[in-house]
Amino acid sequence: MTAGEGPGGAAGARAADWALATRAVHAGMSPDPATGAIVPPLVTTSIYAHDHPAPYSYGRDHNPTWERLEEALSELESGAGAVVFGSGMAALSAAVATVPLGGTVVAPADSYTGLRRLLGELEAAGRLRVRLVQSADTEAVARACGGAQLVCLETLTNPLLRVPDIAAVVAAAHAAGARCLVDNTFATPIGCRPLSFGADIVVHSASKYLGGHSDLVLGAVVAGSAELAETLRVYRTDHGAIPGQLEAWLALRGLRTLALRVPRQMASAAWLATRLEADPRVVRVHHPALPGHPDHDRAQRQLPAGFGGVISMELHGTADDAEAVCRGTRLWSHATSLGGVESTLERRARWPGDDHLPPSLLRLAVGIEDREDLLDDLVGALDRVGAAGGQD
Ligand SMILES: Cc1ncc(COP(=O)(O)O)c(C=O)c1O
Known part of the structure; x- marks a missing residue:
C-alpha cells in the first residue's frame, strides 16, 4: 500500500487479501476527508x-x-x-x-x-x-x-x-x-x-x-x-x-491491538489450563485446548488461532472456599466480565442464571499479564485458603 492509501481508499480492493492482524489495524481507517487526520x-x-x-x-x-x-x-x-x-x-x-x-x-x-x-x-x-x-x-x-x-x-x-x-x-x-x-x-x-x-x-x-x-x-x-x-x-x-x-x-x-492481545490471552489461557489441571486442589479444568475437553478436536478445526482466553475450573472445597480464593488474589481482579487486558475471576454460581453450576466453579478471564505471575498469584491464593487437595 502506498502512503496515504487506506482500506477505504484507492487500495481498498486489496483489503480482503490482508492478514487479519493488518486488517485489525487498518480497517475503517482512511484519512478523515475534512482534515486528513489519520486517527x-x-x-x-x-x-x-x-x-x-x-x-x-x-x-x-x-x-x-x-x-x-x-x-x-x-x-x-x-x-x-x-x-x-x-x-x-x-x-x-x-x-x-x-x-x-x-x-x-x-x-x-x-x-x-x-x-x-x-x-x-x-x-x-x-x-x-x-x-x-x-x-x-x-x-x-x-x-x-x-x-x-x-x-x-x-x-x-x-x-x-x-x-x-x-x-x-x-x-x-x-x-x-x-x-x-x-x-x-x-x-x-x-x-x-x-x-x-x-x-x-x-x-x-x-x-x-x-x-x-x-x-x-x-x-x-x-x-x-x-x-x-x-x-x-x-x-x-x-x-x-x-x-x-x-x-x-x-x-x-x-x-487496533486486538491481534496482539487476543492471541496472547488465548496462549496464556491454554498454558494456565494445563498447569491448573495438575494442581491437586483443582477437581476439573474446562478449556478446549485440553485434550480431555469434549470438544477439543472440533475446536482445533474451528478455532485454529487458539482456544479462547477464558478458562473455568472447579475446586475441591465449598463455595465459601472458592469465594475466598477470588478474594485472595492480588493480580486477578475479583470481578465479572472478560476480555480486558487485566485478568478477572469470579465464582459463576453467584449469578441466578448460573446457579445450577458446581458451587466451587471459578471462571477465569485471562488478561495480558505475564502468565507465570498469573499462575503464582492463583496458587498463592489457593495456598492461603488452604483448599484441601483431593477432598470435596
Ligand atoms: C457472550 C456474551 N454475549 C453478550 C453479552 C452481553 O453484552 P453486554 O454486557 O455488552 O450487554 C455478554 C456479557 O457478558 C456475553 O458474555
Whole structure:
C-alpha cells in the first residue's frame, strides 16, 4: 500500500487479501476527508447542517464514528454490513426482534445468562417460543430446528467452553428455513469468523475483547446480507438502542491491538489450563485446548488461532472456599466480565442464571499479564485458603 492509501481508499480492493492482524489495524481507517487526520475523529454532535453534502441529519440516526467502527467490524468478520448498539444485549435484542410474533428461537441451554433471561421474558409475554438445547450436541440442535426462525449459538459457551459445530448447525437451521446467529464475543474474529461457516448474523459484546480495556459497554451485529444490516439499522433508530460516541471511538481504538492481545490471552489461557489441571486442589479444568475437553478436536478445526482466553475450573472445597480464593488474589481482579487486558475471576454460581453450576466453579478471564505471575498469584491464593487437595 502506498502512503496515504487506506482500506477505504484507492487500495481498498486489496483489503480482503490482508492478514487479519493488518486488517485489525487498518480497517475503517482512511484519512478523515475534512482534515486528513489519520486517527478517526470522535464526532459528538447530535445535529447536522441541513445544507451540507454529508448524508446526516440527527444523532440517533447516524454518527461518523459509529460508521468507522461498523466498517471495521464488517471487514474483520467478512460481513455485508455491521450495526453498533448501546450494549451486547441491545445487539442481541435487535437480532431476536427479527423473529416474527409467535415464532420460535433455538438457543444454547448454557448460553450467556442475559440471552436466556431475555428469551424467557419474551416467551412469558407470549412474544415467541424458546427451545433450549445443548448446542455442542449437533443432533439435538438439528432436532430442535423444525419450525424455528432463529437458531442462536455461541462460538464458545459460557462458562464450560463447549464448542458447537457451526457449519453443521447452519445447515440444519437453513434446511428448516431459520437464520443462524452466532455470538462471537468469546472467540473474536481473531479466533473464528462464523459468517465464513455460513452463519447469517454475528453478535458481539464489544464490552469484552473488542474494546479490550474494560472501559466501555457496546454491542455490535455483523450481518451476512446488506438487507439484514439495513433492517437492524432501522430497528436501532426506531428503538433508540444507540451506542455512545465515545464508546464507539474507544472500541475502534481497541480493535487496533486486538491481534496482539487476543492471541496472547488465548496462549496464556491454554498454558494456565494445563498447569491448573495438575494442581491437586483443582477437581476439573474446562478449556478446549485440553485434550480431555469434549470438544477439543472440533475446536482445533474451528478455532485454529487458539482456544479462547477464558478458562473455568472447579475446586475441591465449598463455595465459601472458592469465594475466598477470588478474594485472595492480588493480580486477578475479583470481578465479572472478560476480555480486558487485566485478568478477572469470579465464582459463576453467584449469578441466578448460573446457579445450577458446581458451587466451587471459578471462571477465569485471562488478561495480558505475564502468565507465570498469573499462575503464582492463583496458587498463592489457593495456598492461603488452604483448599484441601483431593477432598470435596
Ligand atoms: C457472550 C456474551 N454475549 C453478550 C453479552 C452481553 O453484552 P453486554 O454486557 O455488552 O450487554 C455478554 C456479557 O457478558 C456475553 O458474555
